[in-house]
Amino acid sequence: MKNFIRTVFIILLVLSVLCGCAGKEAESPALEWKWEADHSGHWKIYENGEKSDFGEHDFNEISVCTVCGIESIEWNNGIISINAFDEEKNVTFSKNYKNGEIISEYEKTYNEDGTERLIYSSEINPDGLKMITEYDESGRSVKEQFFYPDGTPHHESVYEYANPDGGKSFERYTDYEEKRIFEYGYDEKGDWISYTVYRLDTGSFVSGQTFEYEYDSEGRKICQRTFEKDDLREEIFFGYYEDAEGIHCYRSKYIYYIIEDFIKGHYTVTEYNKDGEEISRESYDSLGNKIG
Numbered sequence: 001m002k003n004f005i006r007t008v009f010i011i012l013l014v015l016s017v018l019c020g021c022a023g024k025e026a027e028s029p030a031l032e033w034k035w036e037a038d039h040s041g042h043w044k045i046y047e048n049g050e051k052s053d054f055g056e057h058d059f060n061e062i063s064v065c066t067v068c069g070i071e072s073i074e075w076n077n078g079i080i081s082i083n084a085f086d087e088e089k090n091v092t093f094s095k096n097y098k099n100g101e102i103i104s105e106y107e108k109t110y111n112e113d114g115t116e117r118l119i120y121s122s123e124i125n126p127d128g129l130k131m132i133t134e135y136d137e138s139g140r141s142v143k144e145q146f147f148y149p150d151g152t153p154h155h156e157s158v159y160e161y162a163n164p165d166g167g168k169s170f171e172r173y174t175d176y177e178e179k180r181i182f183e184y185g186y187d188e189k190g191d192w193i194s195y196t197v198y199r200l201d202t203g204s205f206v207s208g209q210t211f212e213y214e215y216d217s218e219g220r221k222i223c224q225r226t227f228e229k230d231d232l233r234e235e236i237f238f239g240y241y242e243d244a245e246g247i248h249c250y251r252s253k254y255i256y257y258i259i260e261d262f263i264k265g266h267y268t269v270t271e272y273n274k275d276g277e278e279i280s281r282e283s284y285d286s287l288g289n290k291i292g
C-alpha cells in the first residue's frame, strides 16, 4: 500500500512537471486572436486556427452582443443578418441566415477615401449554385468558385490582371463536369491572344490556338489571325461603314486554311457585304489556283 501511494505520488509529480511545462509554453508568446461569430454564438479564433471560449451572444437593447460586438437583425422574411464592425463602426463582415442555414456572407474593407471594398463574398445564384468570390486590392474578382448544394464543385474561374487598373490578362476556367481546363490570355485591348484546353485529370494538352490582330491608322481592328501551333488556320477581315447612327464594323472577308497534311495549304475565301450576306466563296490550292 505504501508503495502504491508512493507510485501515485511520483506519477502526480511527473504529471505536474509536464503540465507545468505545457502551461508555460501556452503562456508565451501570446497568440493573436479575434472574435468570430455566427447567428447562434461567438468564439475566439487564434492565429494558429484554434478556437476557444464558445458562448451565446448577450445582446443589449440595440441588438449588439456585449461580448463579441456583433449586431444581429431579424428581418420580416425570416432572414437573420449578423454584422461585425471595425473601430470606425464600418461593417467588416456580414452573414445572412435563413432557417439556420447560411445563405450569403460578405467580408469588406474600406479604402482610404472611405469607399467600401469587398474582400470575399458567398452567395446562392439563381441556379441554386453557391458562388464564392475572392477580390484583389482594386476590388476586382480574382477567383470565382461555383458549388452544388451538396458542396460538389461545378466550375471555377481564376483571373489575373496586367496592372493595378487594367483589364484581365489571363483567365483559367475549370469545368468539373466537362473535365476540362480552359486557359485564355488577353491583350491590353481585352482581345484573346491565346486559348488552350487541357484535360482536368491528367493536365495533358487537348487543343490550342493563338491570335494576332492588325489595326488601321485609327486604331480600328482590320484583321484577326488564328494560329494552331505554328500554322495559320483562319483570317477574319473587318470592314467599316458609316451611317446616321455612327460607324459600324462588319466581317468583310473570311479565309479558312487547311492545315491537315493531305491538302495542306488549300484555303477558302468567303466575302460578305455589310449586312452579313455572303457575296462570294472561292477555294484555292496551295499555289493560289482556283479549285472547281
Ligand SMILES: [Zn+2]
Pocket: 037, 041, 042, 056, 057, 058, 065, 066, 067, 068, 069, 070
Ligand atoms: Zn457575441
